[in-house]
Amino acid sequence: MKIPPVKGTRDFYPQDMAVRNWIIDGWKKVSLRNGFEEYDGPIFEYLKMFQLKSGDEIVEQLFSLTDRGGRELALRPEITPTLARMVNQKINSLTKPIKWFSVPRLFRAERPQKGRLREFFQWNIDIIGIDDVLADAETIFCALDYLQQVGLTSDDIVVKISSRKMLAEVLQTTGIAEKELEALYAILDKRSRLPIETFERMLSETVGDKEGCRKILELMSVESVEQVSSLFELSEKAKKSVDELQRLFELLRTMGIADFCVFDIGVVRGLAYYTGIVYEIYDRAGELRAIGGGGRYDDLLKQFGGPTIAATGFGIGDCVLEILLREKGLLDKQLPKSRLDYFIACVDKVYEEAVVKLAMKLRLAGYAANFSYKPVKLKKQLKDASEQNAQKCIIIGDEFKNNELVVKDMATGRQELIDYDEFLVQYTKSK
């Protein structure tokens, strides 16, 4: 009986695991140096937690399950609701600002496509307790710190930035009611992925009056923050959100990452809970889906039963990132090679005990060591040593009668005869 894997999931053979580990280790390293601490939550939560505030797109894609007690659960499609739950649970004892990161495994029941799987990893960082855009700028810096670290430049990637607060304020001056905003965001978020006619039809179905539609289309065509100010009559609140965007771009310059960043009013984000700065990271060529995105969600913790507290963060998935790094030739050459310090070859069954003993001693001392399970031909054993990328091969053969070992350097091919006890003293000191 042969059973296949489930479509949209991945088997991580050692060579695939090496890629996954390299990506995730990089995320962790950069998070730590940016001053974030790691957390994680459960793989499943109550279904209603995700229905509450994540936006329709994600809720449609939930893997749900019912446990024996009849509880309705779901595999997490994102970790932000869990973060909100966890922070709320300990809100009084946690030192603010909270700077946390996580690398959750996430699940979305959608049709698998290039860069989009039903099971994937996502790097999340969040800053809770800082309302200044300095925190938003810092999250963008952190994402770019990693992306630069793996070799991507501003020729390869771009961060497209906007503000939902500004969008909301300007839309409201054009006559859109506050309660219509969420439905409108969902349409605006799809704009770049839809044929223009489809987009305009959806827009007019939602907005109704022609003049309103025209103004929205005009707004969506602005190319700079300044244009927003010059083309639209701005309320005091709208002006403030424009100032905030301008301060953000100044901070990005101070941080040395201005080359990566552009204003793009088309960036709205699919999730329902964003309230301020929003951004998405793309390949410059525009051939792939978003590498990641994030923004400010100052109301979410309150909606989850906690206090009103400022929050901002991003998520970057592993699938599109891996495709981009591969396409740019940045993946294979940076991947650490698995290696063995020692391979121990056994010339005759009578030396089995010595082989086993030495291998275990080396391991206990911290060296990566393998050995031959059977005294097959030495040539075959040396081939095994080489395939396992052993630095040295120790050959236990007839020299062992004189308490000696042959140590072969696999890179140079040079062999030495070494006294066993001397070898133990020299080489099995704790690594």
Next chain:
Amino acid sequence: MKIPPVKGTRDFYPQDMAVRNWIIDGWKKVSLRNGFEEYDGPIFEYLKMFQLKSGDEIVEQLFSLTDRGGRELALRPEITPTLARMVNQKINSLTKPIKWFSVPRLFRAERPQKGRLREFFQWNIDIIGIDDVLADAETIFCALDYLQQVGLTSDDIVVKISSRKMLAEVLQTTGIAEKELEALYAILDKRSRLPIETFERMLSETVGDKEGCRKILELMSVESVEQVSSLFELSEKAKKSVDELQRLFELLRTMGIADFCVFDIGVVRGLAYYTGIVYEIYDRAGELRAIGGGGRYDDLLKQFGGPTIAATGFGIGDCVLEILLREKGLLDKQLPKSRLDYFIACVDKVYEEAVVKLAMKLRLAGYAANFSYKPVKLKKQLKDASEQNAQKCIIIGDEFKNNELVVKDMATGRQELIDYDEFLVQYTKSK
């Protein structure tokens, strides 16, 4: 609206995550030095894959779900079926022996108890392609390499070892039919957890004749491998399995781990697929559930549509292990502390740009750095630096007008005035 976490799952706050990471990093390190390569599979697989060969206990505890395409899936309760599937898929291109490890997140829909959660991590190592008990011995060594590494001694833990092959052979000489064995294993596996009367009643319900029951009870009371030979008339196959057990104990002596290992005919294992050596690791005091267990499963790959190929391995969960390490006082003192290289304090808003610039420079150079988001009182900022375990606090204040920084060593309290450019040259070389 406040939503609780699901019972039997864990929230990993940074201090909990530090424990989880320390345990898992230790597993990975020891696996690598024992010559294993890491792999992983998907969190869910087809439900039937687990129903096929895992034994009733696990199947009853599956979290199952149905996807939009009507496919019946389950969250993995163990990774061995996935391993068998993955190895079978690439059986011809994989170099043998296959030595793989994994640290899967697993799920069992059972009542949460001490050391038993519905979501947990398990360290798995497996050797595929070696039929010699040398491979079984090596897996036991690998488990003990880790357990010793974290400070457990043979006074703390014990590996109880038996052989299903021997048990099967001897049971068959007492008149049990081969097809009755699986049901009998399930009862024998529960023996130590049941009142003696309950066990004997279950046994007589399964076996039927009184003489058969008496012989089984006699067999289950033997205390050494030698006693099996002396009390029972052994077939040639039974003798071979006794010899194999004896060779295993010799190898464990050679490996220097005999003190940890005992023969215990009561160890049968709950999983259906074991075929040879089986073992379980316990705390010596016998107060906790098994820390882990494993054994040989030479038929599993064939049952999953692959070739007949020898296989052996173990699983060690994180829950009981963590309890034991805590009880022995081995956990807190070994936990690496999170730390920051630099905290940058800001004396006045006018220095914000300098603070942000320096923090980002330090991070890009590889240093873990945080900074103050607001120029609150210096005392408060120094307190923040100390709480974040910063090694040094850089104070940017009026000295900055002369291009100078104050650098405070947080351990000694000593402060130095350093020229900004000199500091950059000295301290922001790539770490």
